[in-house]
Amino acid sequence: MKLFSIVFPGLLLLAAGCGANYVRGDEVADLDEMAMSTGLDKKDLEKLYDANIESLMASAVVASWKALPEPPIVSIFPIANETSEHIRDSLDALNSKMETQMVNGGVVTMIDHSMQDQLIAEVRKQQGGDFDQSKSADIGRQLGAKFFITGKVHSSAETVDGEKRVQYFLFMKVVDIESGAIRWQNEANLTKGLIR
């Protein structure tokens, strides 16, 4: 009875909750390792980037570029998002990573983004708000590019009993603007999930 008279009222006390805090990446070990959503984070981008850049740099088309007296002019276009996840920013970051690698490696001469974005915006306007990838060749040609790099990512998402799995399939390609031929293509896959 005595215990009851002490414990029971105590149970009615509200426990002080632990609040959430902001942290820096170097303050918490493995902060970048944790998956916090079914979207694409830095670790996912690095995985997708590594899979694609490795394949591209080892491809015949890049070998032919390296053999040219001058690096070819290349456009890189937004990767189309055909998934059920809002990953536009992540896809743009992936594109930027590839562009940085190729420019700094002296492999290509990349078209300035401001000129390219202006033309893309014009195409979007004409097409009522969407960028049709089939126009990439026309735009690239207008910019003086010989090749363009583009891609598309699809997903397969499933949910069962509150658990979710999203499988991403990223396809990237290099297209010869003059001939329309695909000179390189690669598929990279990734799975994210929410498990309980």
Added chain:
Amino acid sequence: MNAARPILFSVLLLAAASAIGCAGYAGQVQDMRTALFQADREKALKEVNGALDLGDGDQYPLKVKSEDTLLLLERASVKHAMNDFRGSSLDYRIADRHLELLDVKRDPVGKIAEWIFSGDAGIYRAPSHEKLMLSTGNMLNYLAMGNLESARVEARRLDLAQQIFADEDEGTPALLGVGDYLSGFAFEMSGRYEQALQQYLDALKDTDYPHLKAVIRDIAPCTSYRTPEIDALLADVAPVTGAATTDGATTADDAVTEPLRCIHPDRETGTLLVVSSVGLAPHKQAVRLPIGAAIVIAGAFLAPDELARANDFAVRGLLKWVNFTELAPAASIYGGVDVAVDGVAAPVELGQDMAAVVQRSWDDVKGKMLAAAIVRMIARAAAGAGTNAAVEAATGESIFGLLAQVVVEGTMTVADTPDTRCWNTLPKTIYITRMEVPAGTHRVNVRWKGARDGGIDTEVNVNAGGFVVLPIHSMR
């Protein structure tokens, strides 16, 4: 008396703790609702930010608690109505990540009884229509911003949610006509006609859209995709109506002759889609149901021993009423909407009767939820009767026992605040107006029916081959 003292002390402490009282979610958002009905959206935004414990509409809770998910949905609706489509879309996306879904059909009554009453520990579980409207609302945000890629992402999310709900409900389709309509529109404007047709057909399964049938007929030649429904529509439907010409002489009944984009990319018209709404959908309010009435409604969902116990407690006067929720009627001061483009009346069709959707969704789960509430109340009544017996035995006085029983029951009943959580700012009725208009600037006039001077006048600029989506919501 010594033995009774700790029992009475604990009972009184419980009473004190519960005396703080809790108005529930309905009380939390009442000021927001009032502000909306006073057409003061800034105040409504301020109220919902206050409920989120935030000073700014662009801030987010550091840790999204259960009610915060729902409050973010409310804020998303208010921002959307204020044309802050980007802010609204961010709120929707964060809410979507934290939304738990209601699964009354598979949960046993006992499990439902654990979470049926609100409290800090109770996770909000959203009914399917709220999940579907989340994707629909966000799709509308992206369409209003002209962002077709993100609109298609939401269309896929909507489709995914519908598949999940259908699978959980033994194949019964989870339809939301207005969501499928907007999905179809997003795919159509993206030039993906097969997917557009699939979505439009799904929309027609839920709601009759006379003008949509004409749209289907017009875009069907853009793809080889065919179904018996499309074949029937192609054989049956009248041409698209509602085209305005540059001199404004056309009436709403004249047929458009401008060829569609898929056949003639150089067409000189664009598509205008006005999505308007009036009022607010039904919301939950706390009620006390007499036990007799409650047993009649929920008896079929109670196990035989639970039913027997409920009846026994009712007869003995130990269980008199049940704390529960009911839907307050949908509220609107307007009876509908009239739309005019360049001074010419435009066709308005029903997009979705959200009041009916919310009511149907509640009616589907009400019986089982009420059964769970009765189970919970039986436990309370048993605890009260047990306390009575214990105190009476300890004190030798029946009056103390009775007093303790009343306090325990009353306190625990107060603590069992019915869960009035639901998305309060869903619209009551949604309307759709779709027109092909010449490229250029157009005056759009939306008037609320029944109002002396309520309405919106605005101008839109439609590009050749392009589109403009104009959301306009009265929220009262």
